[in-house]
Amino acid sequence: MTDDATLRQRTDDLAQALAVAGPRLDAPTAARVGQAVDGVRERLALGIDHTVVALAGGTGSGKSSLFNKISRLTFADVGIKRPTTARVTACSWDDGAQALLDWIGVDRERRIVQADELEGDEELDGLVLLDLPDHDSVEPKHREVVDRILPLVDLLIWVVDPQKYADDALHSGYLRESVGMEASMLVLLNQIDTVPPARRSELLTDLDRLLEDDGLVGVPVIAVSARTDEGVAQVRELLEEVCERRTVAAGRAAGELDAAARLVLAQLPAEVPWQLDQAVARELPALVEATGLDSVAGQVGAAVRNGYGMPEFPPPDRDAVTLSRARWLTRAGAPLPAGWQRALADTTQGADVLRTAVFEAMRSVPLDVSGPARARLLRRIGWALGGAGVVVGVLAGLMSGGVLDLAAPWPAVAWGAAGVLVLAGLGLTVGVVVARRRLARRRAEGVAAQGRTALERVLVDGLGTPTQRLLAEHRQVRDLAQGARETPVERPKDTAASTSPGAAAAAGSTASTPPGASGGAHA
Incomplete structure (x- = not known):
């Protein structure tokens, strides 16, 4: 059975579980599971041939600069424009992603689709790259946009910088709520050129420790610099491998179903000793x-x-x-x-x-x-x-x-x-x-x-x-609900796992947090 057919069957199983359980599930769980089912069905209806990758991070992390470096364009807002920009920028490597971008909610004037500048990047065919607003912006609308978009992406790349990589707003507000989504996450430590070479290993080790404290074991961490291009080639190689295998979207959908199924199972005792x-x-x-x-x-x-x-x-x-x-x-x-x-x-x-x-x-x-x-x-x-x-x-x-x-x-x-x-x-x-x-x-x-x-x-x-x-x-x-968890989808090979301590332990987990959950939008 193909990934698509398997995911559809698992989605149907979970939807039937929700229908049979009805009001006997508590309202928040039912709502979260229903959102997961609807979201996966919508994503499957749009097809899983495209891989949606989002760059997320705080103010000054350099997301937009990395967006431009990866896309080899100068399109995303950088510098002084960032605090006033609550709109998502998208770059698509083919012209078949319009419906997908409509579903995500990217304004048409904020899209680059199959531009001449992107020709020659056949290895990234099917990639849809998003540049999100700053999650820690003083504008509440910025976080609302981030929270709405994150459940819709297939691969989430958190961009952090040496000054604020330990920011509690990131760890408590997002990362700790993302446990189970390690298979669909990547962390880029940007501006590594500002760190003395003797301290880089220590910095990466500390970032790995913080991620493990958050419950995220094996999340790859890559040291990059948008200014010097250090690590950018590695990121592109990873994205090329992801696009080639086309399993990230399926993995993300599988993770959504797995997390939703776990929510249901958490309310159902395995044994009811009654005759x-x-x-x-x-x-x-x-x-x-x-x-x-x-x-x-x-x-x-x-x-x-x-x-x-x-x-x-x-x-x-x-x-x-x-x-x-x-x-x-x-x-x-x-x-x-x-x-x-x-x-x-x-x-x-x-x-x-x-x-x-x-x-x-x-x-x-x-x-x-x-x-x-x-x-x-x-x-x-x-x-x-x-x-x-x-x-x-x-x-x-x-x-x-x-x-x-x-x-x-x-x-x-x-x-x-x-x-x-x-x-x-x-x-x-x-x-x-x-x-x-x-x-x-x-x-x-x-x-x-x-x-x-x-x-x-x-x-x-x-x-x-x-x-x-x-x-x-x-x-x-x-x-x-158990059946909705029984078919794991293989995680893409991590070409950058060796760039950080502990990254080699990355596992093929497909767990996720469903849309609408408290913090679930950050999975």
Whole structure:
């Protein structure tokens, strides 16, 4: 896949992550990520065949003189004009950059495009060189222009001078906010001719140390002089190599995406230890108690045993249901940032709706208090047999006492029949009681089981499914943001790395700070 196609895919992934996350990201992050996505898309729409290089620096650093030296023209404002000039000057080495310069916002009268003076510089074909206003100007509009332009460039060249290279306005206002953009940065220590040769190495070492203190490791530093041309050839060689490889624009875009993706990932914990079954199991006992399920189940059993009574479910306890929902949200949302916690509360059922659902679920549980089939008939038969046995027993007693004159073996037969009848009646009666108790236990267990199943369904529908859906979106956003970081773009070879201590350690990082970030315009 080409750099262009890869960057487009990464941009789409990040845009989708932003769309899925929606208001659950904090507003500043969402704005910064949205600006990064829009900026990269605009840059890709203009093509990455051009490499936009900007010279930035403070008053008196000599940016415009270097601009003229690199372009071999005398066009950029120098000297006394600088403090009053808030306009960007551009030099393009081909005539296909007009749309790009329009996008950057360079006035047409401030452009040199494919002038005769630039012919013979084919090695710089595709280069667009910008001279920016002074970032430390007393005019606020100058800094506004700088802050607007910096996110749009592909390679940023900071021009400093021996007197103000340690200026806090540069380091705290820009460089420290540029961590991650080392692959798209270069520092030129201008006016090196004013420094005694014996102190130059010490000066370069100190500048390297300051950059490292800012968090910028491996940023190349080149000592140059616009007056004597020292180092200018090296700068042009670097720009020629950059234009030849055409990867700086892609690297800058990749850095913007990487930084924006890191902002998103910073708000998304990698692991959210939550499982639906465990969450339901934790809250089910509380709802069972809130509905009086076990008590009602016991009442059903008693009604079946006794043959009378009609229990019913009372309305569930409001406070208990509210507390159960709050515990659910706390446990499920504990690892999530505030925006996702609010979304979780909004997408799950409210306490009143949940209480209504619990009540309706309980009312759907059948409360059957009827006894065993034909229990009444069998009980009557048992009583009848017992009564018949008593009657026969009385007759047998009369026979045995001689009141009834019946010879043997009728008294013995009567006594045996009486015993059989009484035992049969007693057996039927006891059997009905046992059957009723067994049925009562099954009915009570059935009510408890069905009630728990109904409550589980309420928990899943009202709390579990929305939680699962939100956490799935959380994982999707994280995967998309991670995918937007996974394809690094190679950094151009640093032809000047040997010019400063530590520059050889320059790495191929493509990280950046998105446009609109605090300090992100300085990346």
